[in-house]
Amino acid sequence: MKKLMLLIALGFFSFSFKPTMGNKSSTDQEIESKVEQLLSKMTLAEKIGQLNQYTSRWEMTGPAPKGSSEQQMLEMIKKGQVGSMLNVTGAVAVRNAQKLAVENTRLHIPMIFGYDVIHGYRTMFPIPLAEAASWEPELARKSSSVAALEASASGLQWTFAPMVDIARDARWGRIMEGAGEDPYLGSQFAAARVKGFQGDDLSDIHTVAACVKHFAAYGFVESGRDYNTVDISESTLRNVVLPPFKAAVDAGAATVMNAFNEIGGTPSTANTHLQRDILKGEWGFDGFVVSDWNSIGELIVHGVAKDKTEAANLAIHAGSDMDMEGNCYITGLNELVQSGKVDEKLVDDAVRRILRIKYRLGLFDDPYKYCDEKREKESILTKENLAVAREAARRSIVLLKNENNLLPLKKDGQTIAIIGELAADKDVPLGSWRAKALTGSAVSMLEGMQAATGKSTVAYARGPKYVDGPSAFTAELSFNTTDRSGLDEAVALAKKSDVVVMALGENCFQTGEGRSQTDIKLKGLQQDLFDAVYAVNKNVVVVLMNGRPIDITEIAQKAPAIIEAWHLGSESGNGIADVLFGNYNPAGKLPISFPRAVGQVPIYYNHKNSGRPTNGEGNVFWSHYTDLSKEPLFPFGYGLSYTTFEYSNLKLSSGSITPGEKLQATVTVKNTGNLAGEEVVQLYIRDLAGSITRPVKELKGFRKIMLQPGESKEVTFTISDSDLAFYGADLKLKAEPGDFKLWIGTNSAEGLEGAFVLKQN
Numbered sequence: 001m002k003k004l005m006l007l008i009a010l011g012f013f014s015f016s017f018k019p020t021m022g023n024k025s026s027t028d029q030e031i032e033s034k035v036e037q038l039l040s041k042m043t044l045a046e047k048i049g050q051l052n053q054y055t056s057r058w059e060m061t062g063p064a065p066k067g068s069s070e071q072q073m074l075e076m077i078k079k080g081q082v083g084s085m086l087n088v089t090g091a092v093a094v095r096n097a098q099k100l101a102v103e104n105t106r107l108h109i110p111m112i113f114g115y116d117v118i119h120g121y122r123t124m125f126p127i128p129l130a131e132a133a134s135w136e137p138e139l140a141r142k143s144s145s146v147a148a149l150e151a152s153a154s155g156l157q158w159t160f161a162p163m164v165d166i167a168r169d170a171r172w173g174r175i176m177e178g179a180g181e182d183p184y185l186g187s188q189f190a191a192a193r194v195k196g197f198q199g200d201d202l203s204d205i206h207t208v209a210a211c212v213k214h215f216a217a218y219g220f221v222e223s224g225r226d227y228n229t230v231d232i233s234e235s236t237l238r239n240v241v242l243p244p245f246k247a248a249v250d251a252g253a254a255t256v257m258n259a260f261n262e263i264g265g266t267p268s269t270a271n272t273h274l275q276r277d278i279l280k281g282e283w284g285f286d287g288f289v290v291s292d293w294n295s296i297g298e299l300i301v302h303g304v305a306k307d308k309t310e311a312a313n314l315a316i317h318a319g320s321d322m323d324m325e326g327n328c329y330i331t332g333l334n335e336l337v338q339s340g341k342v343d344e345k346l347v348d349d350a351v352r353r354i355l356r357i358k359y360r361l362g363l364f365d366d367p368y369k370y371c372d373e374k375r376e377k378e379s380i381l382t383k384e385n386l387a388v389a390r391e392a393a394r395r396s397i398v399l400l401k402n403e404n405n406l407l408p409l410k411k412d413g414q415t416i417a418i419i420g421e422l423a424a425d426k427d428v429p430l431g432s433w434r435a436k437a438l439t440g441s442a443v444s445m446l447e448g449m450q451a452a453t454g455k456s457t458v459a460y461a462r463g464p465k466y467v468d469g470p471s472a473f474t475a476e477l478s479f480n481t482t483d484r485s486g487l488d489e490a491v492a493l494a495k496k497s498d499v500v501v502m503a504l505g506e507n508c509f510q511t512g513e514g515r516s517q518t519d520i521k522l523k524g525l526q527q528d529l530f531d532a533v534y535a536v537n538k539n540v541v542v543v544l545m546n547g548r549p550i551d552i553t554e555i556a557q558k559a560p561a562i563i564e565a566w567h568l569g570s571e572s573g574n575g576i577a578d579v580l581f582g583n584y585n586p587a588g589k590l591p592i593s594f595p596r597a598v599g600q601v602p603i604y605y606n607h608k609n610s611g612r613p614t615n616g617e618g619n620v621f622w623s624h625y626t627d628l629s630k631e632p633l634f635p636f637g638y639g640l641s642y643t644t645f646e647y648s649n650l651k652l653s654s655g656s657i658t659p660g661e662k663l664q665a666t667v668t669v670k671n672t673g674n675l676a677g678e679e680v681v682q683l684y685i686r687d688l689a690g691s692i693t694r695p696v697k698e699l700k701g702f703r704k705i706m707l708q709p710g711e712s713k714e715v716t717f718t719i720s721d722s723d724l725a726f727y728g729a730d731l732k733l734k735a736e737p738g739d740f741k742l743w744i745g746t747n748s749a750e751g752l753e754g755a756f757v758l759k760q761n
Contacts, residue, residue: 031359035352038107044344046107047351048333050083052076053114053290053324060093080105081330083354084158084290084322086114089436094155095371102367110367112358114158117197117208118177118433119143121150123385123570124442126396127431127511127547128163128189130566132179132591133639134395135680135702137192143392144196146385147435148208153379154436155370157361158209160257162193164244165214168602170595171224173515176432176547176567178219180591181604181636183240184699187247194251202254203362205369212248214259214292216274217241221261224601225516230261235692237263238727246283254287254357258320260295267302269295270311275319288321288353296326308332316342321350386571393568393575398588399640403560406539408582408642409499416458417497418446419490419533420504420526421466422545429572432512432547441570445503445543448573452581459497463490464525467507477507479524487525491532499539501580502530504555508567511547520598521551534558543576549594553633564590582642587678587704589639589747593632600628605636605748606695613696637682637699637747643673643709647745650752658759659735663719667744667752671707680704683717684748688739691729697748717744724758 039047057070076082077100088097094113101111119125125143132140144162151159163177166186179189190212199207217237221228232241245256256279259268268274269291279285296315297308305311309332315323316333323329336342362369399407409416422428422445429442449458463486468478494500504526509515521527534540541561544552545568556562563586565576578584595603612622624630646669653664669681683701687694701717719742724735737760745751 031356034359034364035355038109038355039348039352041107042351044334044337044347046080047347048329049079049081050109050351050354051322051329051333051347052082053084053086053322054082055086055325056088056093056097060088060097074100077101077111078104080107080109082111083109084112084114086160086324088113089115089154089156091153091155091371091373091376095368098367098371109355110358110363112158112209112354112361112363113156113370114160114211115151115156115435116161116433117147117151117156117159117435118161118163119431120147120389120437120569121154121435122380122437123147123150123389124430124434124437125389125392125569127176127433127567127569128178129176129180129547129591130396130568131392132185132189133398133564133566133588134392135185135589135591135704136395137188139392139395140189141192141196142388144193145199146388148197148199149206150380150385151435152206152208152370153372153376155376156208157363157370158211158255159197160211160213161197162190162210162248163213164190164248165217165219166240166244167219167592168604169219169224170520170549170592170601171516171518171598172219172221173226173511173517173548174218174513175592176511179244181593182591182606182699183243185591185702186244190244190248191251194248194253198252198254202360203365209254209357209361210248211255211257211290212245212253213257215245215256215268215279215289216259217263217268218259218261226514227260230263232263234731235727238731242278249279249283249285254360256285256287256289257292258289258295260292260298262302267295267299267304269320270299270304270314270318272318280319286353287357288350289319290322291315291320291324291326293324294326296320296323296328309335312336313341316346316350321353389569390571390574390578393571394578394584394586396566396568396588397575397579397586398564398590398638399579399586399642400562400564400634400638401556401559402640402642405642406499406541406561407563407580409501409541409580411453411581412457414499415497416449416453417493417500417537418449418458418460419463419494419500419502420529421462422505423501423503423543424460424462428508428545429567430569431508431567432515434508437570443571443573445573445576448575448577449501449580451574452577452583459493461490461493462486463529466524466526477509481524484525484528487529487532490529491536494533494537497537499541500533500537501541501543502533503543503545504530505545506547506550508547518598520548520595520601527554530555530559541580543580549592551595551597551633553596556633564588585642585675585677587639587641587680589637589680590634591636593636594634596628596631596633599625600630600632603632605632606698608693609696635747635749637680638749639680639747641673641677641679643671643675643677645677645679645707645746646670646672647752650744650754652754652756654756656757656759657719657721658761659721660761661720663756664716665719665742665744665754666714666716668712668714669705669707670712671709674709676706676708678704678706679746681715682745682747682751684743684751685719685724686741687724687726687736688741690726690736690738694726697743699748715744721758
């Protein structure tokens with residue numbers, strides 16, 4: 001009888017429990033009508049309940065501990081005081097939690113369940129910074145689609161990704177979550193990841209809602225220290241920080257997460273200019289904004305609110321719609337509305353946005369549509385998913401150095417020493433922010449190389465131990481700096497081998513949230529290990545495993561071959577072996593500059609020229625360092641191949657264009673080597689004189705092409721005035737007439753140069 005009455009009640013509100021079976025969602029007009037109908041029936045308390053999100057601290061597959069905070073939250077859900085939960089995973093757990101809301105509350109409004117699915121759910125893909133090194137947005141779309149498939153099969157409807165923060169400082173731990181330093185490349189990957197997570201239809205059972213973060217400028221924290229202050233100009237905000245967010249919103253991102261940092265004295269969570277003026281106003285964003293973890297509550301710590309009620313007042317006025325773990329809205333909003341300090345229309349707007357996304361997800365059609373245990377078992381960590389992970393892994397690798405064609409390695413007739421603790425590690429390659437990855441489930445580099453050659457062909461020595469006791473929540477990692485046991489064994493193996501493949505880099509928990517560093521050199525005894533091995537065998541191939549740019553200047557001066565292998569996910573070892581043995585010719589390019597020393601950071605290719613960029617006078621008074629080059633060790637866009645490419649015959653279709661016209665820039669690229677290979681052809685442009693100073697170069701296009709040995713292809717870029725537009729002195733987006741330079745080449749530091757003029761109409 002209770003079930004019958006529930007169905008009748010849901011029917012009254014035009015809800016249906018019938019699964020959508022992948023059919024297209026209701027039209028926007030129908031959804032808006034349903035949202036308004038439901039909103040009109042809600043009490044203020046029920047509205048405020050929709051604005052609250054809490055984490056689960058038990059598995060939701062059994063009873064909550066009596067008298068605990070979990071039991072209190074269970075009662076809150078039943079009363080309609082929780083609109084969303086995070087960290088509830090698994091079809092059974094989500095169904096149990098969803099029942100609490102749907103079957104107990106007056107209006108039976110389903111919750112939305114979110115989780116940090118950053119670069120995979122169970123199947124791990126390369127960390128986002130690594131995947132950006134592929135310069136293939138379609139690859140990111142594909143991996144995000146697989147991540148959504150697995151997450152949605154586990155009951156989830158929402159991921160707190162992608163992170164699209166532009167980051168220029170290698171000290172910042174969260175640099176591993178984004179696409180690097182460039183707004184154009186970052187925008188391409190931001191849009192691709194949103195489309196991968198959300199697909200073409202948000203109600204499709206295989207998709208999840210994306211959450212673009214962190215809005216805004218979190219990658220610009222001072223000193224590269226997490227949660228720290230940001231103080232940037234409106235010009236930098238508009239021209240550098242916001243483009244990837246705009247691209248993600250244009251791609252249909254369902255939600256946006258605000259940032260922990262302040263900008264110019266105003267915390268992002270209370271920033272009306274960001275959230276109401278730009279995001280919801282200029283861009284017309286109709287999804288909802290969720291706070292980062294307790295970022296509304298942290299307004300008190302920032303020093304702009306005296307208590308939770310005042311924090312709630314600031315946040316709701318600024319446009320923060322959902323309070324993640326802050327307890328501020330549930331504490332203070334009712335009083336604020338009743339006292340007239342907050343217009344209930346602001347609450348209505350926030351609730352409307354949240355309900356809209358729940359409708360678009362199809363949760364009102366079937367609150368349990370994501371809770372299919374059979375689908376969960378069949379969809380996770382499949383051979384097909386792992387195949388995508390392997391492809392992503394090898395395409396994310398960047399060849400940094402290859403003297404005397406030491407690479408690719410021979411599979412036979414060559415003795416290979418594999419050295420370094422990271423080479424045999426099956427956990428570190430999974431990376432930070434690893435969702436529900438199984439500990440130690442990655443294919444290690446050692447396993448990948450053994451599988452490619454047979455165990456008799458390679459031998460392994462660990463060398464000195466690197467790090468003790470890492471975990472996702474360890475505040476400090478303990479690096480070995482004294483115990484040299486294992487070093488002699490590694491040296492002995494290197495001495496009798498033809499070539500050494502040495503794994504060096506970072507533990508995966510050296511990067512990620514809360515893991516900023518002042519020293520970005522190799523930790524522990526890794527440099528000592530390299531020096532000792534190199535002393536007895538110069539044929540050393542260094543395989544870097546890291547989540548940020550690291551200072552490898554000393555190694556780069558000596559090692560004849562270096563590959564950047566990042567933290568590549570579940571199929572890491574197989575992807576690395578594919579590249580080392582030439583089954584795949586590496587084509588990755590750096591999405592971020594590698595410094596020569598930490599004193600250079602933040603370092604980025606699209607910097608301003610300054611008034612004294614060169615040593616024209618032959619004296620000390622110019623922009624430089626007296627102890628080191630100001631140029632990066634490896635520039636943005638850099639990456640080698642096992643073959644070579646030649647650029648020639650740069651042609652422009654015209655020497656000038658006017659607004660509305662298009663300019664064609666064409667270059668011929670030839671494979672001058674002996675192997676087939678891919679090349680990322682890159683277009684950079686410089687505005688020589690603007691109403692504000694402009695960067696020395698800006699990426700404006702790229703093409704990835706495959707060439708057979710001896711083959712040539714023409715690559716054409718189309719340039720319009722919209723590609724030249726920027727926010728100028730008046731903070732309006734437009735292209736300013738004047739002289740421009742362009743370069744087409746293999747990285748940001750090399751290229752054929754041309755020039756053109758943008759004329760006024």
